[in-house]
Amino acid sequence: MEERPRCKTGIEELDVDLRGGLPVGSTVLLAGASGVGKTTTCMQFLTNGIKLGEKGVFFTSSETIAKLMEHLEGYYFFDENLIKSGKLSIIDLWSISDRLGLNPIRYSAEEVNVLFEVIIDISKELNAKRLVIDSITSLCYRLQTKEMVRDFIFKIGASLAAMQCTTILTSEIPPRVFQYSQYDVEEFIADGIIFLEDIERKGDLIRTFQLIKMRGTSHGRTKFAMSLSSEKGVELAPMLKSNV
Numbered sequence: 001m002e003e004r005p006r007c008k009t010g011i012e013e014l015d016v017d018l019r020g021g022l023p024v025g026s027t028v029l030l031a032g033a034s035g036v037g038k039t040t041t042c043m044q045f046l047t048n049g050i051k052l053g054e055k056g057v058f059f060t061s062s063e064t065i066a067k068l069m070e071h072l073e074g075y076y077f078f079d080e081n082l083i084k085s086g087k088l089s090i091i092d093l094w095s096i097s098d099r100l101g102l103n104p105i106r107y108s109a110e111e112v113n114v115l116f117e118v119i120i121d122i123s124k125e126l127n128a129k130r131l132v133i134d135s136i137t138s139l140c141y142r143l144q145t146k147e148m149v150r151d152f153i154f155k156i157g158a159s160l161a162a163m164q165c166t167t168i169l170t171s172e173i174p175p176r177v178f179q180y181s182q183y184d185v186e187e188f189i190a191d192g193i194i195f196l197e198d199i200e201r202k203g204d205l206i207r208t209f210q211l212i213k214m215r216g217t218s219h220g221r222t223k224f225a226m227s228l229s230s231e232k233g234v235e236l237a238p239m240l241k242s243n244v
């Protein structure tokens with residue numbers, strides 16, 4: 001069987017676990033509680049792509065662009081020139097929604113469709129090969145039923161796959177619970193799931209990172225300890241067995 005082309009995340013241990021990277025065109029749910037490192041991981045995924053000549057687009061619905069830029073400034077992988085040069089686009093989903101005159105509380109089926117089409121049009125226009133929606137949870141608050149959530153994620157995933165664009169959707173979940181999403185449907189539509197967690201050991205919180213599923217490839221499911229630093233960004237290391 002011919003191997004599917006891979007989208008190298010640039011996070012070394014994850015690429016090894018994935019046998020080279022995410023299958024191109026897949027949609028991955030990056031799930032975790034507040035502060036576990038979802039946004040940072042996504043940005044590093046996008047900026048690593050730029051090094052490989054792949055344009056990235058980041059739709060934010062959980063932080064303003066101003067705050068996001070401020071938070072990213074400390075990290076080595078982030079440089080405002082990436083935005084000025086058009087290689088990285090950061091787009092405020094709520095500004096688009098407001099400009100389109102969509103209901104700020106609940107979207108009708110027609111409004112969801114308008115937003116979907118705008119996201120796809122922007123991605124096509126930018127020729128994005130990597131896309132992030134941070135977070136799919138806050139976007140889905142505006143959808144009215146589980147069916148609408150399911151349908152939206154399915155359509156976004158299918159359209160971006162057709163463009164060979166690999167996508168990460170962040171999923172906000174409460175701390176210390178074993179679940180991947182708010183609506184219990186997101187993980188079934190997504191091709192892959194990465195789960196970030198804070199685990200407590202002797203009073204300290206340890207960040208963990210684990211690939212749970214990835215359709216279309218064999219893969220490891222190692223639970224890694226994850227560290228964040230300005231100089232190295234996201235780094236993974238195998239957990240000491242006593243910590244697992």
Ligand SMILES: Nc1ncnc2c1ncn2[C@@H]1O[C@H](COP(=O)(O)OP(=O)(O)OP(=O)(O)O)[C@@H](O)[C@H]1O
Binds near residue numbers: 039041075
């Ligand atoms: N320059 C830095 N170096 C190392 N760690 C940092 C740095 N800046 C922030 N952090 C850590 O990263 C955490 C935030 O990470 P991030 O924003 O990626 O998490 P998140 O999962 O997206 O959170 P949220 O659910 O609130 O959106 C902070 O709480 C802090 O612990």
Ligand SMILES: [Mg+2]
Binds near residue numbers: 062
């Ligand atoms: Mg975040």
